[in-house]
Amino acid sequence: MKNILVIGSTGQIGSELTMKLRREYPGGKTVAGYIPGSEPKGILRDSGPFEEANVCNAQQIADIVDKYDIDTIYNLAALLSATAERLPLRAWDIQMNGLLNILEIAREKHCAVFTPSSIGSFGPSTPRMNTPQDTIQRPTSMYGVTKVATELLSDYYFYKYGVDTRSVRFPGLISYTTLPGGGTTDYAVEIYYAAVKGETYVCPIAPGTYMDMMYMPDALKAAVDIMRAKPQYLKHRNSFNIAAMSFTPEIIYEAIKKEIPDFKMRYEVDPVRQHIADSWPDKMDDSCARKEWGWAPTYNLESMTRDMIKHLREKLL
Numbered sequence: 078m079k080n081i082l083v084i085g086s087t088g089q090i091g092s093e094l095t096m097k098l099r100r101e102y103p104g105g106k107t108v109a110g111y112i113p114g115s116e117p118k119g120i121l122r123d124s125g126p127f128e129e130a131n132v133c134n135a136q137q138i139a140d141i142v143d144k145y146d147i148d149t150i151y152n153l154a155a156l157l158s159a160t161a162e163r164l165p166l167r168a169w170d171i172q173m174n175g176l177l178n179i180l181e182i183a184r185e186k187h188c189a190v191f192t193p194s195s196i197g198s199f200g201p202s203t204p205r206m207n208t209p210q211d212t213i214q215r216p217t218s219m220y221g222v223t224k225v226a227t228e229l230l231s232d233y234y235f236y237k238y239g240v241d242t243r244s245v246r247f248p249g250l251i252s253y254t255t256l257p258g259g260g261t262t263d264y265a266v267e268i269y270y271a272a273v274k275g276e277t278y279v280c281p282i283a284p285g286t287y288m289d290m291m292y293m294p295d296a297l298k299a300a301v302d303i304m305r306a307k308p309q310y311l312k313h314r315n316s317f318n319i320a321a322m323s324f325t326p327e328i329i330y331e332a333i334k335k336e337i338p339d340f341k342m343r344y345e346v347d348p349v350r351q352h353i354a355d356s357w358p359d360k361m362d363d364s365c366a367r368k369e370w371g372w373a374p375t376y377n378l379e380s381m382t383r384d385m386i387k388h389l390r391e392k393l394l
Contacts, residue, residue: 078149078189078304079105082141084130084179085153087115089255090193090247090296094151097297099125106145110138132175139182149304152179152192157260158353161220172223173230180234180242189241191304192231194316196248196289197261198224201356208358210318210365217356231315243303244316246361248289250296251381253388261353265290265329269382272333272340273389280326281347287359291321292376292384299372306370313369318361321374322381332382 081098085091086109098107109117110130117127128141132154141147154171155161161168176192183190199208200215214225224246231242249262253269264282271278282288299319324332330342366372376384 078102080145080147081105081107081149081151082110082130082138082145082147083107083151083153084110084132084138085155086121086127087111087117088153089250089252090293090300091151091153092121092255093252093293094153094297094300095121096124097301098151101301108141108145108147110141132178133170135178135182138178139186142182142186142188147186147188149189150179150183150191151300152176152190155223156220157263158195158197158218158220159261159263159350161223162218162349162353165219168219168223173226176227176230180230180240183240183242184234184238189243189304190231191300192227192242192244193300194224194228194244194246195220196246196357196361197221197353198228198246198316199356199358203358205359207360207362208318209362210313218353220353221356228315235314241308243306243311243314245299245303245319245366246316247296248291248320248361250291250293251385252293253385253392254293261350261357262288262290264326264350268326268329268333268342269385269389270393272337273386273393275339277341277343278330280342280344281350282326282354283344283346283351284327285325286351286354287323287325288354288357289320289323289359289361291319291374292381295321295374295376298375299366302372303370310369313365317366317369317372318363319366319372319374320361320363321376322378323360324378329378329382332378333386336382336386
């Protein structure tokens, strides 16, 4: 990787990944792609080039690739799970038609492509515990349907045309930098904000609901490392299970109470989010990622909780 385009650079993952890539590859250009209304601000704007980059506008993306001699595209454009259920046609347009634009540009201009998949690519018939790398994928949400199709289409372009496509299946991601944007696992970010602000948290997910989660620094590391991996060691490409921790709302609540003893939580279950959560695995088996490209997380629930609270206190108080 030398010259990189990050599409969706102002989103939850993109805003932090763009900055990491700029630090990791200071000799090249990392272009922050955005859509109108979500222009880069602050250090994201000031630290490198930025361009309007709508995945549904193929010519716009192709022009950016030519202008900056892009060799790697991080395609992060997506509507997250709960939002995609409200806007399924829009989700399909962005996540499928947009992806096809990116893959065609990559085929013509010889770019590598990272398009993340998700724990949402699994469904209720998938084994819930230690979900295998290769297993049944029959999701019941539009978000999940597009993620399975993303994996298949990305593999197709690799085997048919030799496009260097790679990805990981992200679990729920937790970050203190960017607010969540309509995902089922967003409660695990919101709960920290409420705790630090001294508010009672109203949890939309039912007690006893396990979901895989990951702290953002580990997710960023995975997104960079998978693209650096030597291709001869990759038996899989689209997409690798990666995991770090799995917990229920009451488990994360107790972890926070160790740091903020007066914290309170009650439940008002959101049926849409709960339905999606109930269709996802409790814990993924990430042994293939560990074996094929050395994946290993740094943070567990306790160390993440301490770090989240520390940074949110600096940010909010």
